[in-house]
Amino acid sequence: MSKKTILFDLDGTLIDSTSAILDGFDAAFKAFNEPLQDHESIKALIGFPLDIAFEKLGVAKEKINEYINAYRSVYQKIYIEQTSLLPLAKESVYEASLFADLAVVTTKSSKFSKPLLSCLGIGEYFKVIIGRDDVINPKPHAEPILLALEKLSKSKKDAFMIGDTHLDIQAACNAKITPIAVSSGYESKESLAKFKIPIFDNTYKAIQHIKSIA
Incomplete structure (x- = not known):
């Protein structure tokens, strides 16, 4: 499989x-x-x-x-000193790495994202990191997601985007992959609910949901 x-x-x-x-x-x-x-x-x-x-x-x-x-x-x-992992983030990434290929798609510069993830102890789990400086059109455009899939040599089939804002959800929809929302960030659960997609309290619950999908 x-x-x-x-x-x-x-x-x-x-x-x-x-x-x-x-x-x-x-x-x-x-x-x-x-x-x-x-x-x-x-x-x-x-x-x-x-x-x-x-x-x-x-x-x-x-x-x-x-x-x-x-x-x-x-x-x-x-930024290194003043950034921390959200609760269960490390466990989420490790669990996800057991059954999926992982990448980061962010509007943060990859120049900052790569060393940050390494310092936080989770960089090794990501095969690809796509930042603002890697694309012409950032989220909500499909470009960063499509670039991540291309670099992973993966198709849109069984591909998921986990994020906390409408930018992540819209980017996933534009790229025609499955969006999953988490309410651990900067956009309210009420705002995210408008998209009528699964919303979880944290990434760990989101990963368990994805894992359960046949």
């Missing part, structure tokens, strides 16, 4: 890097002497690529790259 394929989002699905992300945004706005943004507004944008998040926070398009550079100049110094 061929192995299933499971693609994981990162922030809010496997990891909690909220503190580092908020510090990065604060640093970016401070660098340009702009008022700091409300942290709840920023949290609502976690999962979006940085360029889109800054645009939604009112930064002029021509200045977005400068803000991203200011963000990353701080984020790269703190």
